[in-house]
Amino acid sequence: MYHREIRCFDCHQVHGNQNTANLITVGNAVCLSCHTKENPAGLKGTVSEHTHHAEGSAGSQCVACHMPKIEQTIKDNFVSAHTFRFVTPAETEQSGIPNPCTSCxxxxxxxxxxxxxxxxxxxxxWRVMQ
Known part of the structure; x- marks a missing residue:
């Protein structure tokens, strides 16, 4: 996203706050503040229609598919991917990259x-088969 001029502080508070990972707001609100219906990269329906998971469930969180936990650091602390791209099951088969579907x-x-x-x-x- 850096090449699209998205910076860390677009989502994270630079000097910290009470939110997890110092996010500017919590949950899907971070993503949906930019990915509005007016934005070509925005949702074309509701979050649950996009995710095919119940509203408010873990599977309906944007980060569940677009920022899966990929690396364990200290103790039980996991780092989320920041590519924001959905990893397909085909990519798991081809390269062993974990995909969000079978990770949950x-x-x-x-x-x-x-x-x-x-x-x-x-x-x-075509997006499923990549």
Whole structure:
């Protein structure tokens, strides 16, 4: 996102605050402050329509798919990916990169995840197969 002129302080308070990770606000409000319906990169419906998870659930949090926890640091502290790009199940099969679907649905396979994504009318099929 740096190449799109998004900086750390667009989401994080530079001098800290009471929010987790010093975010400027909590939950999806951070993402939805820019990804509005008027923005071409915004949602085309509700959050739950976009995520196919119940509103307010862990699966309906923007970070669940676009910033999955990828690296363990000290103790049980995990760092989120900051590419903001959805890692597909196909990428898991090709490169071993964890995808958000099977990272949460640990009892499911990448084949299951691919089939689920193919059924989403909000997801272009070519994006699922990358």
């Amino acid at each position: 649905h640990i009892d499911k396979s990448t084949k299951w995840a691919t089939n689920e994504l193919k059924g989403w009318s909000t997801t272009y099929p």
